[in-house]
Amino acid sequence: MVDAASPSPALDHPILDMTATAIEITRQLCDIESVSGNETTIADAIVAALSDSAHLQVTRDGDAIVARTNLGRDKRVVIAGHIDTVPLNNNLPSRFEMIDGVEYLWGRGTVDMKAGVAVQLKLASELIEPTFDITWIWYDHEEVSENLNGLGRLSRQHPELLVGDFAILGEPTNSIIEGGCNGNARVEVRTSGVRAHSARSWVGHNAIHDLTPILQTLAAYQPRTVNVDGLEYREGLNAVGISGGIAGNVIPDTAMVHINYRFAPSRSGVEAITHLRELFEGYDLTVVDLAEGARPGLNAPLALDLIRAVGGEPQPKYGWTDVARFSALGIPAVNYGPGDPLKAHADDERVATDQITACEHGLRAWLTTN
């Protein structure tokens, strides 16, 4: 971690124009290729773009950047976004296009999530005296293995930088507030039998046949819908893999169902695994992945102000996102950013430019009220 308030003298990065619109800044950010692991150039450009912002204390940790106001406000909000993208597929440089009368910016990263980062950068640069103190965070390695995640690294090594009363993650939500996120568990449930030649199957014991009660439980399961802080979280319990079999003439002695459980944020990870162990009692169960959910915290005063400022009806977030890292630190957090999440990672990734403007207006209204 280095203090990076002063830009490096050698200018070996593209220049971001902070006086341009958020739409234009989005285009500039997209055209700096920054597939996970290759974020240094875009991080350099962001640090340089903030070098004239005397109201911000800028700290850099690897390719993560933290920019804080220190105005002595009662409340501090954290607003974060990742600067990496998934790999390209001939979808850079970005370009503007019109479809059915709607203007889009097309290209890798437009949705996930450089439009969100552009709005944040624009506001970070311009809001010299916001209503709350703000901690802006732009981080690396979100699209790859969890242990590389830049926000995770900051939360482990510098948790003091993430402290705040409320957090917003700028992931694409069509510029509608999506609160918290479901938790996510994956387990493998195994059966075992006795191998035998299938011509004399009665000598063996078929482990695949023993999967039957497991599949019956899954097929009959009625997932809950749980109201958490005013949002309805739909759960899901699904086989996402099944395997077994040695050869066409062998009774298999082992078989496995790979199960994914998405659970409402009112349930802890431990409670989720306990539920699975009860459902599949008596079976060999191995936990292969477990991520806590995040409560939306939409009943907090700051959240209610945000909802009023940006408009629209808040929705629950079903997929797991980095808001759970804030939740783990005791900070209520929501997702709010431009772009259709169904276009994230798509080859025809594109963001409606009016969503970029809407998101900027929403955040600006909230951060400058009172």
Add this chain to the structure above:
Amino acid sequence: MVDAASPSPALDHPILDMTATAIEITRQLCDIESVSGNETTIADAIVAALSDSAHLQVTRDGDAIVARTNLGRDKRVVIAGHIDTVPLNNNLPSRFEMIDGVEYLWGRGTVDMKAGVAVQLKLASELIEPTFDITWIWYDHEEVSENLNGLGRLSRQHPELLVGDFAILGEPTNSIIEGGCNGNARVEVRTSGVRAHSARSWVGHNAIHDLTPILQTLAAYQPRTVNVDGLEYREGLNAVGISGGIAGNVIPDTAMVHINYRFAPSRSGVEAITHLRELFEGYDLTVVDLAEGARPGLNAPLALDLIRAVGGEPQPKYGWTDVARFSALGIPAVNYGPGDPLKAHADDERVATDQITACEHGLRAWLTTN
């Protein structure tokens, strides 16, 4: 196909001593390595060993050899064995060893099935005036892909050579008659759904969950035991494979159970598939393998004579063997040969030498009665 009554003048093969015991001839045959596809040397040696047998008309087709008596007897029996083995695993040359007071010949091919071939060769050479006309067949490529099988090739290209009233296949049966064989079918039963992100599983349709009724049918299935010509054939219906799944966060849109059905020889292959289609009605079912069974024909007069001559209680054969090829030609057939079938293909493949002698005595008695 060439007439091979005269041996080739160049002697480039090991010499088999037809005056030795069947045990010693087994050893000599085993020490001629003849993994499937490499049977020419052993076939040459067999043709040469029969060259002095004026009572036999010897025909060669590739590495398959047919040696027939033509004595004008009322009945003709076919006695066959394959001359290839599965690959070696440091188990040649063969050797004699004693275990718990029992003498064994150890090595690749001792059980499957050069002991049977040795007994057949010894008797072919010595029985100048057997009770029945005999067609001796030694064939190649039994241990590999069905379409290479030497007996199958003969039955397609020269069915007249296989004509007879009864057939014996010398596969290892512990020198006890095993009648006919079960049929063998394999099918793949598939389900299809709608792919979706597992965070929003209700948008998709889980094909793995749809396997549940298929597994229920398999787990609840009560296989029949069917008396065919006096032998009790146990059937079996088993999943031998199961698969499905795309990734840990995806609702799978396709899944499959691979099912193996072993059916009594009173049921035809078509009837077997009809039964499976009824069991799994409404599912996408693909037949991947189908082999007819073979009735034992133990109520035929020739069979009753054989049972009396060799002694012991005839048993049903559960695994599929080449007897089904005779059955397909309308010829009742049994398995009868020295060696424990559980030792076939094993790294410690070994035959109890007294079983070789017992098999020779049994066949000799049958072929020389009256």
